[in-house]
Amino acid sequence: MQPETMKYSRIAGTGGYLPEHVVTNHELAARVDTSHEWIVERTGIHQRHIAAEGEMTSDLAAAAGRRAIEAAGIEASQIDLIVVATTTPDLVFPSTACLVQAKLGLENHCPAFDVQAVCSGFIYALATADNFIRAGQARCALVIGAETMSRITDWNDRGNCILWGDGAGAVVLRASSQPGVIATHLHADGRYRDLLHVEGGVSHGMQSPSAVRMQGSAVFRFAVNTLDGIVDETLEANHLQKSDIAWLVPHQANIRIIQATARKLGMSMDRVVLTVDRHANTSAASVPLALDTAVRDGRIRPGELILMEAFGGGFTWGSALVRWMTEE
Numbered sequence: 368m369q370p371e372t373m374k375y376s377r378i379a380g381t382g383g384y385l386p387e388h389v390v391t392n393h394e395l396a397a398r399v400d401t402s403h404e405w406i407v408e409r410t411g412i413h414q415r416h417i418a419a420e421g422e423m424t425s426d427l428a429a430a431a432g433r434r435a436i437e438a439a440g441i442e443a444s445q446i447d448l449i450v451v452a453t454t455t456p457d458l459v460f461p462s463t464a465c466l467v468q469a470k471l472g473l474e475n476h477c478p479a480f481d482v483q484a485v486c487s488g489f490i491y492a493l494a495t496a497d498n499f500i501r502a503g504q505a506r507c508a509l510v511i512g513a514e515t516m517s518r519i520t521d522w523n524d525r526g527n528c529i530l531w532g533d534g535a536g537a538v539v540l541r542a543s544s545q546p547g548v549i550a551t552h553l554h555a556d557g558r559y560r561d562l563l564h565v566e567g568g569v570s571h572g573m574q575s576p577s578a579v580r581m582q583g584s585a586v587f588r589f590a591v592n593t594l595d596g597i598v599d600e601t602l603e604a605n606h607l608q609k610s611d612i613a614w615l616v617p618h619q620a621n622i623r624i625i626q627a628t629a630r631k632l633g634m635s636m637d638r639v640v641l642t643v644d645r646h647a648n649t650s651a652a653s654v655p656l657a658l659d660t661a662v663r664d665g666r667i668r669p670g671e672l673i674l675m676e677a678f679g680g681g682f683t684w685g686s687a688l689v690r691w692m693t694e695e
């Protein structure tokens with residue numbers, strides 16, 4: 368049982384992992400009818416990392432997880448919950464989280480499961496682990512967002528192959544007497560499958576190959592409006608002013624969507640963590656990878672308030688409001 372005082376969670380360490388191989392816009396332009404300039408102007412993306420043949424989502428996830436465990440200064444054996452957000456699992460089953468548990472050499476029988484909310488997956492996974500800790504069912508959770516989006520990318524579809532990248536980001540979430548994770552807000556609206564989906568799947572008979580199909584401009588408009596709403600909801604529900612937020616750590620889908628959210632918050636872009644230029648859209652990995660980047664380069668300081676938000680297929684969307692406090 369959790370001591371009564373340890374009823375909140377805080378992020379104790381972060382980690383990230385990007386595959387070695389980088390594909391530039393110029394390389395894509397040699398393959399489909401596009402240009403570096405068009406991609407940068409419409410998305411902000413310059414390059415993306417792509418997993419090597421045989422490199423699986425669970426490999427990326429385990430690498431990011433190990434770095435988060437190291438940053439948190441804990442032993443892997445202290446982990447008592449693993450939640451992996453992914454849209455691109457290695458297998459139908461076991462879950463990627465179970466594969467990660469084995470790769471980390473954990474033999475403590477802690478629960479491990481995947482969460483599927485596409486690009487909002489990490490926010491969903493963080494909310495899930497935070498609730499486990501608040502309920503006293505976990506004390507030290509490993510929460511990972513990991514994707515090999517390159518495996519569901521149609522490299523001949525210029526309208527969306529330019530967007531995706533592979534990677535993983537992770538946090539160690541520990542029980543705390545004060546709220547590091549102050550609040551999470553989650554939503555979904557399942558009516559928009561036609562705008563963003565991947566055909567195929569077990570119940571559909573595993574058509575192959577399947578790839579992301581997206582009506583880009585419609586998704587774009589929906590994302591901007593929805594993220595506007597989640598910003599308002601998060602500020603109002605937690606009695607905050609826009610100026611209370613020190614850092615926006617957004618899902619890295621498109622710089623123009625991020626700029627719209629920053630405008631909504633009245634925030635200058637130097638308070639927004641941007642990785643979309645180098646990582647592209649790594650779906651569930653994008654928020655924890657961005658967080659890890661800004662924590663490691665020292666931008667995010669103890670005591671600061673961070674707003675993380677994401678929007679993705681489903682549609683799903685959500686936010687996490689976090690006070691940065693790596694120490695109890």
Ligand code: ACO
Nearest residue numbers: 401405409485486525526583584586587620621678679680
């Ligand atoms: N290079 C050059 N021209 C292109 C390219 C390209 N790569 N792709 C499309 N075009 C052309 C189109 O054919 C179109 O030409 P036309 O006017 O002659 O018909 C023109 O550019 C404009 O196309 P749009 O689709 O309207 O372009 P838009 O400015 O909307 O940019 C993009 C496309 C980048 C995909 C954008 O819509 C976007 O980012 N959408 C949101 C993506 C997103 O946020 N997804 C949600 C999360 S992802 C998840 O959950 C899995």
